């Protein structure tokens with residue numbers, strides 16, 4: 001069954017419609033066939049007509065079928081006669097025996113037989129045969145009616161067998177590649193150029209996978225001491241944090257082939273495909289061992305089993321998962337195939353995947369912090385012609401919460417922007433524009449904003465800026481813009497400190513700044529608007545978290561309703577009494593209203609500065625820290641953001 005493994009880099013051209021084609025074709029063939037063979041090709045006639053033919057000596061044979069129907073075979077000469085012309089068999093396929101010319105049903109067999117015998121005797125027709133057939137046609141019809149199904153099932157079984165054997169290159173045709181794994185193979189000699197040098201940050205993760213590299217490079221070192229080589233590791237982290245990159249780097253460092261595919265590649269509309277693809281993948285990996293299999297988005301097949309027992313539609317996925325587990329258990333520790341899998345939802349994975357001997361190592365690949373972002377920038381700035389004074393520190397501070405992929409994207413985008421502006425080198429402004437673009441979607445210069453709306457937006461944003469400038473713990477502002485982008489009409493950019501623990505006064509100051517937008521609208525226009533929706537959403541969530549998660553409300557006390565296991569035993573009911581629910585609601589409202597009043601008070605006291613800032617904003621559309629400093633003076637509390 002096993003043939004040479006096909007070239008993996010060539011994607012099998014698989015078209016499931018082929019199968020439908022075959023099914024339809026066989027249907028048609030069967031229809032033709034049965035029509036020609038068992039169909040009613042003989043002409044209808046009546047008993048009295050038949051007796052006339054019989055008397056005339058035209059009948060060679062009478063076949064009585066199931067004591068009910070008669071089939072008449074004419075003599076050779078009679079067939080030529082004018083009256084019998086249209087009875088010639090019109091079968092398309094050549095038939096084995098000459099078919100009957102007439103058929104009819106008679107009433108009583110006894111009477112019919114007597115009549116025939118009389119005619120034969122009277123006319124001395126010694127050559128006329130009368131035969132009886134019984135079972136033949138009943139059974140034949142039955143078989144014929146089943147034939148289409150038998151054929152379809154046959155074709156189906158054939159396809160499935162070809163698929164699950166995993167073989168069948170060449171003669172079988174394209175459809176038989178359906179059970180082959182779709183893995184993309186990166187050859188260690190030609191394709192893998194990735195090394196740890198290309199992976200910035202992620203020190204912890206790199207250290208852990210370093211061990212895997214060592215295993216792959218000199219397995220004897222470990223096995224000679226009786227140690228077991230790990231079979232799999234799970235890389236856990238949000239999208240774009242470099243999981244694929246890390247896996248590739250492992251292969252690059254160890255100089256082994258790298259099979260890469262996504263969990264969703266296993267899932268196909270045909271039963272049994274996923275499992276056979278898994279089998280095929282491991283077979284190929286073993287042939288090339290030592291090697292690495294990388295399964296991205298393993299959650300597509302690795303979700304916990306049996307949760308959706310109702311639907312039954314998960315059977316296929318479960319079979320695939322079972323096959324994966326079987327393969328991982330099956331290959332010995334000396335096969336030197338290591339499976340790396342990536343997910344951002346480790347919590348939904350089937351626990352069986354994590355058992356010893358399977359993905360028993362879990363490596364966390366987190367979003368980069370400011371220092372790591374700087375390193376990632378350094379990696380992606382390497383090929384870029386950048387301005388001499390480009391401040392990478394500044395860029396990494398500007399991009400909190402960005403993943404490695406986002407940063408790679410920024411660098412590329414900045415180079416494109418610079419090229420569009422015919423610059424010789426990529427400078428800071430290009431990077432800032434790139435950041436804006438990636439965060440807010442493409443700039444919408446032509447979005448229609450009325451002057452009144454623009455004024456409201458300017459004061460709203462100026463309100464945020466003013467408050468955050470004046471409160472010690474609010475994140476210092478870097479940039480305010482009223483250029484509409486994506487969904488938002490304006491935005492204020494802050495430089496959040498990356499805090500590990502947050503104090504209540506910090507939270508309150510941030511909430512106050514977030515409410516500064518609406519407060520400014522109230523103070524200046526004595527009107528509020530829907531423009532504060534996202535601010536309110538943020539503040540409400542934060543206030544709720546203070547009370548119910550972090551236990552920061554005095555009245556509710558030092559308790560939390562947070563459940564880190566995510567499997568609250570309370571289900572949909574609240575884990576607290578009605579009275580507590582009311583208390584919580586009151587506390588949340590209290591916190592928010594207090595901060596809102598505080599923001600109003602601050603802005604009223606600084607109405608002139610707020611107005612000045614808003615006017616500058618209306619004029620320039622974008623303002624930075626220095627504009628704020630010009631109006632408010634140096635920010636008194638800041639220590640670290642000054643260079």
Ligand code: ADP
Pocket residue numbers: 198199200201202237238239240241242243244245246342376379403404405406408
């Ligand atoms: P994931 O698999 O976690 O979704 P990828 O590994 O596909 O993320 O990352 C996408 C791209 O982002 C990489 O090709 C690389 O250019 C960039 N990238 C991500 N993380 C890093 C990192 N730590 N160092 C350098 N580049 C990174």
Ligand code: ZN
Pocket residue numbers: 460464514517518531532535
């Ligand atoms: Zn706002």
